[in-house]
Amino acid sequence: MERKRNTPTIHTIISPLLFILAFTSILELSISTLSFDFYAGSCPNVELLVRNTVRSAAAFDQTAPAKLLRLVFHDCMVEGCDGSVLLEGNGTERADPANASLGGFQVVDSIKNLLEFLCPGTVSCADILALAARESVMIAGGPFVRILTGRRDGRVSSISNVRPNMVDTTFSMEQMAQVFSSKGLSMEDLVTLSGAHTIGTAHCRAFGDRFGEDAKGRPIPVDSSMDRDYAEQLISQCPPNVNPDVTVNNDPATAMVFDNVYYQNLMRGRGLFHSDSELSTDGRTRDQVQFFAQNQEAFFQSWANSFVRLTNVGVKTGDEGEVRRICGAVN
Known part of the structure; x- marks a missing residue:
């Protein structure tokens, strides 16, 4: 007598498919939205490393916290909080005279170098800048602020975008x-x-x-x-x-x-x-x-x-940006 074949049912076909689709949706959500624990699995000590580096910089230069805080303002108000102010070169945001007096770039680069060694290709320069500014306020005696992470780095930085988006000290x-x-x-x-x-x-x-x-x-x-x-x-x-x-x-x-x-x-x-x-x-x-x-x-x-709210202005997530290997240049 011929044995009956075990033909797959609709249920056994669809269930794995639903699992794959669900997993894909979760994965897409995890890489396209900000969260408080974005680096929990990929670089769990990122906030501690940023804090320690900023503290070391402030011990060497007491103006470092103010420089880092100003830097995040100049980043977020132009192109959003995407690290575009960090990009170097002719015609970039840094080339505008309004940004000529910005400082703190070396601190950001130091943090980035450390994180690239410990968690390569993981933490964006935009997140480093936001976290460094947060730490700067706390180091100077201000409140601790819990901020979201998961920002991606922008690929565009244009001098023409600076003046229309920045508040000048002479403004009404x-x-x-x-x-x-x-x-x-x-x-x-x-x-x-x-x-x-x-x-x-x-x-x-x-x-x-x-x-x-x-x-x-x-x-x-x-x-x-x-x-x-x-x-x-x-x-x-x-x-x-x-x-x-x-x-x-x-x-x-x-x-x-x-x-x-x-x-x-x-x-x-x-x-x-x-x-x-x-x-x-x-x-x-x-x-x-x-x-x-x-x-x-x-x-x-x-x-x-x-x-x-400031550090959430115009953020890029998912495939809208990238994680730069160095903060001064796109990949």
Whole structure:
């Protein structure tokens, strides 16, 4: 008697197929979305390695945290948070004069070199930059912020994209609000993220628009919102024909500490840039400035939320970008 063949049923054919499709969907989801544990399996110590490298850099150069924080702003506001500001070459974002004073590149490169040795081809420069900025705030005394990872590095960096997307220190409130709104960021985010000026330095030319000359050619303040004593202090630090490399502290009181003194300075007319002073004089933002000046914890809580939103602007995931082998050049 002929034995009956065991022909595969529809169930036995479809089940493996469904498993494959489900696994593929999960895999695609894991490589195309940000998550808090994106590198848990591929490079589990990435955040610790970034933290230790930034701490070492800050111990050697106390301005390193401010440089790294500024760097992530200049990255995310142009092309999104994709590491495009790190790319070198003629015609890139770094070639724009507005980015000439950026620093912190060597710290990012040091982190990248270490991670390429330990976890080759795994951690993007965009994630390194976001994590390094996060650590910089904490090292300077600010709050710890848990941020998502999984960003991919962009392949495009164009000098022509810088000016239309960056907030200039001479901007009015309307101009600043327009730029932030175009990135999906609110007026509250604008006030909060401006608090980054609580640390760092600026070249004298960055606030030169706030001064004019009297009949004898001596510098005089032309911005009535500035405290007179503070204006005189800046004039003494930045006299006529000053060396262009001379810098002054953004925050004249606690220059290297991430705190709410920046907002206290604004309420006293001691904002370094015209864009700073706009925050304390405009009716739409003055109350928030005053609230932060009185309540550091409120500023820190708002910073945590706004910083997450900033570092999620225009991120690239999955096949939208790549993981660069070196941060200064595309693969």
